[in-house]
Amino acid sequence: MDQLKGMQSFVRVVETGSLSAAARDAGITQPTVSKTISNLERTVGARLLERSFTGLTVTDAGKRFYEQAKRVLDAYEEALADVHGAREQPSGAIRVSAPVGIGQAHLSAAIQHFLETHPKIQVELILNDRMIDLVEEGVDLAVRLGGELPGNLIARKIASSPRVLLASPQYLDRFGAPAALEELADHNFVRYAWLQGGDRITFHREGQASEVAVRGRFRINSSHAVRECLASGFALGMAPLWLVGDLLQSGQLVRILPAWEAAPHEVHILYPSRRFVPVRTRALIEFLQATIPAWPGMEKV
Structure with a gap:
């Protein structure tokens, strides 16, 4: 049982990143956790954590032991669940x-x-x-x-969630709507910064695929910021329906070139x-x- 407690303490130290955080989670003192880890290292016969003034580093042996310890603890909890009937009330x-x-x-x-x-x-x-x-x-x-x-x-x-082309009514009033995919290059297109494919996007329509280039002065690594940018009328762009469905329903955004969709999320x-x-x-x-x-x-x- 001491070895099991040692594995539990070690796993929590790795996951929280510190002895003090693991101690708070377990409701015990930091010296107790430190002693438990030291006893575990003696039992294993290897140093699992490197301690320094700047914090803890998991050793290569510690990384391997962590993966095995997680499996052991999962199996232990599975056995307890079977015996105690915890399948009805998991914890x-x-x-x-x-x-x-x-x-x-x-x-x-x-x-x-x-x-x-x-x-x-x-x-x-x-x-x-x-x-x-x-x-x-x-x-x-x-x-x-x-x-x-x-x-x-x-x-x-x-x-999955379809990804569609959108713009606000204000944007369309100022700049008009593109009549074809190729015309997207003439518009300010806001896009997600980590979008695969960069400035070239492939759209699909009834089995037909078309790759087009888009241009824009604003790239954002936040999907909610893309949503806000579209709603403000600064640019047009593409977004999944899970992100903008409510704005479409309220009329704050409208679909453009609705026959075309990008690969779904x-x-x-x-x-x-x-x-x-x-x-x-x-x-x-x-x-x-x-x-x-x-x-x-x-x-x-």
Whole structure:
């Protein structure tokens, strides 16, 4: 049992980044956590953490041990769930990663609803538009929109959202609407800064594909800032319906060249490809799999 507690303390230190944070989470003192880690290192026969005045660094041996320890702890929790009947009331902490835009627009509220129906679960939601290493960051699952998916993760595609061309009525009053895709090059086109393909975008219409160049003086690495820019009338552009569906419905934005769409935003749930997925994580995966396709602007796949 001491070794199990040692693994639990070590995993939490890695995931929180400090002895003091791990101690606060466990409700014990920092010296107790430090002693537990030292005892674990003696048992393992290797240094797992390098300690310095600037903080902690996980050693190569520590990184390998962390991955194995997570599997052991997941299997332990799975066994407890079977014995105690915790499948009906899962418990524990879940770390979730998601893009900032969809996290602010929909996911945060959805997780709050999930927590209302699962009172013994805690969720840490980490919003970041960059793809992160789930194992290295101690993340249990991630929600991702499009892009290449890591081959070492389990990926479930659960929904998609069409990406369409839009402008505000104010913009169209000032500059007119493009009558063909080629005319997009004559307009101020705001785009997401990390959009794959750069200034060339491929649009589709009834099986036909057309790649066009767009030009604009404003690039933004925030989907919500793109939304605000479109609504203000500064530029026209492209956005997924999950981001702008309400603005279309209210008339603040209108579709242009509506027959053409870019490749949709595909929504995936990712989680580490390990054998044991904790009951609490499975519960959240199943909840998101049922909930996300019902969000405005989403389509079930």
